[in-house]
Amino acid sequence: MTHLADAALPGLRPILPVPEYDRTSLRAGFVHVGVGGFHRAHQAMYVDRLLAAGHAQDWAICGVGLLPGDVRMRDALRSQDHLYTLVEKHPDGHVEDRVVGPLVDYLWAPEDVEGVVERMADPVTRVVSLTITEGGYAIDPVSREFAPSAVLREELASGAAPSSVFGIVTEALARRRERGLVPFTVLSCDNIQGNGEVARRAFTGYARLREAALGAWVEAHVAFPSSMVDRITPATTDDDRRDLAARTGVHDAWPVVCEPFEQWVLEDHFTGGRPPLEHAGVQLVRDVRPYELMKLRLLNAGHQTLAYLGHLLGHRYVHEAARDPEVAALLERYWREEAVPTLDPVPGVDLDDYLTTLLTRFGNPAVADTLERIATDTSDRIPTFLLPVVRDQLARGGPVGIGALVVASWARYAEGVDEAGGTYAVVDPLSDVLTAAAQRQGREPLAFLEVREVPWSASAVPAEP
Numbered sequence: 001m002t003h004l005a006d007a008a009l010p011g012l013r014p015i016l017p018v019p020e021y022d023r024t025s026l027r028a029g030f031v032h033v034g035v036g037g038f039h040r041a042h043q044a045m046y047v048d049r050l051l052a053a054g055h056a057q058d059w060a061i062c063g064v065g066l067l068p069g070d071v072r073m074r075d076a077l078r079s080q081d082h083l084y085t086l087v088e089k090h091p092d093g094h095v096e097d098r099v100v101g102p103l104v105d106y107l108w109a110p111e112d113v114e115g116v117v118e119r120m121a122d123p124v125t126r127v128v129s130l131t132i133t134e135g136g137y138a139i140d141p142v143s144r145e146f147a148p149s150a151v152l153r154e155e156l157a158s159g160a161a162p163s164s165v166f167g168i169v170t171e172a173l174a175r176r177r178e179r180g181l182v183p184f185t186v187l188s189c190d191n192i193q194g195n196g197e198v199a200r201r202a203f204t205g206y207a208r209l210r211e212a213a214l215g216a217w218v219e220a221h222v223a224f225p226s227s228m229v230d231r232i233t234p235a236t237t238d239d240d241r242r243d244l245a246a247r248t249g250v251h252d253a254w255p256v257v258c259e260p261f262e263q264w265v266l267e268d269h270f271t272g273g274r275p276p277l278e279h280a281g282v283q284l285v286r287d288v289r290p291y292e293l294m295k296l297r298l299l300n301a302g303h304q305t306l307a308y309l310g311h312l313l314g315h316r317y318v319h320e321a322a323r324d325p326e327v328a329a330l331l332e333r334y335w336r337e338e339a340v341p342t343l344d345p346v347p348g349v350d351l352d353d354y355l356t357t358l359l360t361r362f363g364n365p366a367v368a369d370t371l372e373r374i375a376t377d378t379s380d381r382i383p384t385f386l387l388p389v390v391r392d393q394l395a396r397g398g399p400v401g402i403g404a405l406v407v408a409s410w411a412r413y414a415e416g417v418d419e420a421g422g423t424y425a426v427v428d429p430l431s432d433v434l435t436a437a438a439q440r441q442g443r444e445p446l447a448f449l450e451v452r453e454v455p456w457s458a459s460a461v462p463a464e465p
Ligand SMILES: NC(=O)c1ccc[n+]([C@@H]2O[C@H](COP(=O)([O-])OP(=O)(O)OC[C@H]3O[C@@H](n4cnc5c(N)ncnc54)[C@H](O)[C@@H]3O)[C@@H](O)[C@H]2O)c1
Pocket: 033, 034, 035, 036, 037, 038, 039, 065, 066, 067, 070, 131, 132, 133, 134, 135, 136, 165, 189, 190, 191, 192, 229, 230, 231, 232, 233, 234
């Protein structure tokens, strides 16, 4: 068994495709916060492709982890020179493995926050990109305004070294302003409608609370492009590690498994330049909105349609639910009757083709995406993916029945007990409140709907009826 940690790339070449470019001379123009599965299957893969084509020497990636659990990613990547294997799984069972190399460093903020701030403030850094989840932006989903939690307010009031993404990015921007440097672009790659605008509101909101003049400078000088990102990337399992080792004889501490499909549509608005991503297959456009609406309302809301009903019917994988004729029929109706009528025309996209491809993607058994993953953090996901469709349909007097059924299936799922009496964990920042309310539904039918908390709130309590 060869360990990716110990292997020299030339030695691996006969076994696995490896980066052919010289990694020692790369400079990290990107600092990425939230190096999980998705970033490594998506943005890092596009940069790898550019580097392989001889572009973008200055656009390697320095990963950053802010949460305590990110120490595992630091250790895994550090042990193998920040290389990892990308495993693409096709529906017919064909598997493509290759080693990916654009990550050149990884900083874990709980150990060295000053190092993270200085890396962002360094002129080499030109884009700070983010995958910090839908709930990471502290934006009220209805008013779309920055709504700082008690923890963020305390961070601001204390004047101590920051630990949140807002505090760290704002401190780095403040240092760039003091040093007369062009600010970096802040690039959200999270699944949020208008993710650029949401990031702008969140980061300028935080900067303004820290210092009004700094907030005005961020507002005036920092670019926050929106982007639509797409590639189904389940969490890595031990089986994935074992299968990779059995196929290749290589042990990788943290490979990434994903589907073959990939899409990145990006608003072309960067303050300090960008790599020629168009050479790697990225669509650079002036207006991302129609692409975002299509993806979030069909794919992500589609996932929500499968998640709770599928689980309650006894399925455990996305492909099982998507291949269940009754669930698939409901999904098809949701798409065509409720979601599609709320979309804008999408340049160059035939929605029938898009939906046909989407059903095949959902039905890909090789990816083995779990319903548990897409049923996680629902209190962030339903407001982001599903409720905008319901609101648009209500405004136009259209149907909302299946959207309502999805919310009802979430309320039933949140009880934490399935139809056969089996229990499971409800993973959500509000799980205590939601599960307690869901379990009261039998005698108080509105209990679940009356929960008014937002997930990032420090003290989650149900609202008074
Ligand atoms: N997995 C996918 O299929 C997929 C596809 C498209 C987009 N995305 C987007 O990427 C995000 C991450 O997905 P993933 O699969 O990589 O998840 P993951 O769990 O593998 O990684 C998430 C990373 O985000 C960090 N993070 C979470 N909350 C944070 C916060 N508040 N502040 C700073 N860091 C935080 C975690 O520490 C971790 O490093 C999703 O929430 C979604 O918005 C995922």
